[in-house]
Amino acid sequence: MTGMTFLKTQEPEERLDLSALVPARLKGLSSAEIARIAIGTSRRGVVVGDVFAVSGDDPSVLRFAGGSPRFDRIGEAMAGGEITVEGDAGARLGRMLKAGRITVTGSAGMHAGSAMEGGVLRIGGDAGDFLGGPLAGETMGLKGGTIVVGGRAGERAGDRMRRGVICVAGEAGDGLGSRMIAGTIVVGRRAAGTPGRMMKRGTLILCGGAERFAPTFVDNGPADILILKVMASAFAQGEVGEVPFDGAPMRRLGGDTAVLGLGEIFLPL
Amino acid sequence: MDRAWIDGRPAAEADALAAAAELLERSRQPFVGGLRTDVSGIRAALGLARRIGAIVDHGESDAIYPLLTALRDGGAFLGAPAEMKRRADRVLVLGDEVAKVAPDLLAMLTETEPDLGVRTRGDAREFRSLCRAPLDSAGRGRAEHVDCAPEDIVDVVGLVRAKLSGRRAGEGAVGGDAVAGLAEFLKGAGFAAVVFAPAELGALGTEQVFGLVSDLNETTRASTLPVSASTNAMGAALQGAWTSGFPLRVGFGRGAAEHDAALFSARRQLSGDGEADLALIVDALAEPGAGGPPCALPQIAVTSEPGAVEGARVTFAVGAAGCDHDAVFYDARFGSFVGRPADAKSELPTAAAILDALADRLGGRVADAA
Missing domain, CATH: 3.40.50.740 (Rossmann fold)
Known part of the structure; x- marks a missing residue:
């Protein structure tokens, strides 16, 4: 058996809902049945066969040969298996992912990894706004699993995050870690705006510093603590990989004291 | 035609x-x-x-949308203008947009006095403004102004929340005395009304204001009057x-x-x-x-x-x-x-x-x- 490939045959004119193209939903379907799956979001009724040429027969390993910023909801609620996107992904990539692995070589749209519960999401390029964040009205963002972004993250990454790890190699947009409940976010370069606004708990490790901090973050001075070394080493050996801090002492801020105030931000000395 | x-x-x-x-x-x-x-x-x-x-x-x-986003994410104490007019003994105005977007609402509050509520009726209404331009008039009531740049308002609201709950915080843009004064003003109200334009403070800023009012309701009464250009x-x-x-x-x-x-x-x-x-x-x-x-x-x-x-x-x-x-x-x-x-x-x-x-x-x- 070989993994299943969805070769993009034309650029979509409308947003496509690809949430049906996950291993559990494709299992046992013939290629003709797969070609008839509705993926359009307009009244035109676009189906898989209109946009993709499908080959291969193992639905537990899926490959999108060619991506698009309009390929929405890839890997939604996937509970196991592997998806690779060679190119860009649209909105809600890997939303509610439970287990398995999603890799995108290009960039992803808004709400990538939204309310994810487990598994690994890797984005080679940039991530849009609300990385790992909840949709409107939801009370929790990322609930578990690992998100690794090679480029920069948009605004409000880690909003209402509850558990898990987000690692962004590049810069982070305004409002990083807003309303965070718990969990860990590592950013390699500078965070814009005021990170951690209204965070209750959780940890931000900002290796490139931040534009500014709200005055409701209290400077605790240099922290030479073992946990930073333990975390750097655990990340290096796990899914996250090498991180831009090594256990050397960092400056610690505590906040946001406008709310519970049990969160912490680490900065280079 | x-x-x-x-x-x-x-x-x-x-x-x-x-x-x-x-x-x-x-x-x-x-x-x-x-x-x-x-x-x-x-x-x-x-x-x-x-x-x-x-x-x-x-x-x-x-x-x-900044109002809708904050409302559905975290809920809010929302007052009706007609009720605030009769109940609010203290009014906090956040930002300069309020006077531009809702001058009629401000006029209604400055030209009347509370007549409901044991703790609020009968006294002249007091005003505080946290923005650039002081209020034009406070009617018979007393008004105090805290000068604050629009981009610092959300931080100051956060400082007031920290002050009210006894948590530590830094100095901020307006100084510790002004923050303590705002906290006392709200805490001592029989029924405080916080008037602001969500579009000026953004969705997170709006949630901060709703959070402040929610905190206040642990010990006294307070509500918000969000105003919009549309x-x-x-x-x-x-x-x-x-x-x-x-x-x-x-x-x-x-x-x-x-x-x-x-x-x-x-x-x-x-x-x-x-x-x-x-x-x-x-x-x-x-x-x-x-x-x-x-x-x-x-x-x-x-x-x-x-x-x-x-x-x-x-x-x-x-x-x-x-x-x-x-x-x-x-x-x-x-x-x-x-x-x-x-x-x-x-x-x-x-x-x-x-x-x-x-x-x-x-x-x-x-x-x-x-």
Whole structure:
């Protein structure tokens, strides 16, 4: 058996809902049945066969040969298996992912990894706004699993995050870690705006510093603590990989004291 | 008097309806927006949108989305202006937009005194403002001003929250004494009202203000009066919610309403960067609007000011709601919908009549096509 490939045959004119193209939903379907799956979001009724040429027969390993910023909801609620996107992904990539692995070589749209519960999401390029964040009205963002972004993250990454790890190699947009409940976010370069606004708990490790901090973050001075070394080493050996801090002492801020105030931000000395 | 135009040339209304229906039918992804109309106009617009699989948003929804976002994410204590007028003994005004957007509300609060509540009635109302420009007048009451740049207001509100709960914090932009003064002012109120414009403070800032008022309600009474530059958009959002389950920014492409506050926003769709390839814009109010986002798409205009529309493929002149015909609008003073009789009855059709006529023409054929 070989993994299943969805070769993009034309650029979509409308947003496509690809949430049906996950291993559990494709299992046992013939290629003709797969070609008839509705993926359009307009009244035109676009189906898989209109946009993709499908080959291969193992639905537990899926490959999108060619991506698009309009390929929405890839890997939604996937509970196991592997998806690779060679190119860009649209909105809600890997939303509610439970287990398995999603890799995108290009960039992803808004709400990538939204309310994810487990598994690994890797984005080679940039991530849009609300990385790992909840949709409107939801009370929790990322609930578990690992998100690794090679480029920069948009605004409000880690909003209402509850558990898990987000690692962004590049810069982070305004409002990083807003309303965070718990969990860990590592950013390699500078965070814009005021990170951690209204965070209750959780940890931000900002290796490139931040534009500014709200005055409701209290400077605790240099922290030479073992946990930073333990975390750097655990990340290096796990899914996250090498991180831009090594256990050397960092400056610690505590906040946001406008709310519970049990969160912490680490900065280079 | 001409009432319809095709490509800028006067046309019979029936021909214009046929031309507009054909454009909508051929459109890959229509957008229905503007929505500056009354309740029956918005009902008709939503009905048409559902029938043709359109994306829908109000032209001024940017003015209300920070409020809607904070409301549905975290809830809020929301006061009705008429009740705050009778109960609030202390009023905190945050930001300079309030005086621009809601001068009538400020005047109502400064010119009256609370007459309800054991702790609040009978005393002159006290005011604090945290912004750049002090209040013009506080009536018989006392007003104190704390000078603050707009970008620092949310931080200062956070500092007041930290102060009220006894948590440590830094100095901030206005100094510790001013923060302590604001905290005492609110804590000592019998019933505090916090007046602010969510569009000025953003969604997170609005949530910070709602959080402050929620904290205050642990020990005393307090509520908020959020003000917006577009009560018409707020009414449309409420109507959208009771019609489709979502406060606008919905798409009916797959029949049932789907909501995405970013992808389905008017600004994105009308810019040409979205998925829409045709816009139907309703603009049928007598008073000038705040101005919606620019439209880079081919347009069908349903408007009470046909002279102001340029380059539309099809234009319909309609009456201005509440001016040329009786209308019902959302009214922020009451927090509800209120009727407004016409100034003088006009021969012009209503926006709802044109939209319903388009829906009638499209119903069968669109259903067959789907």
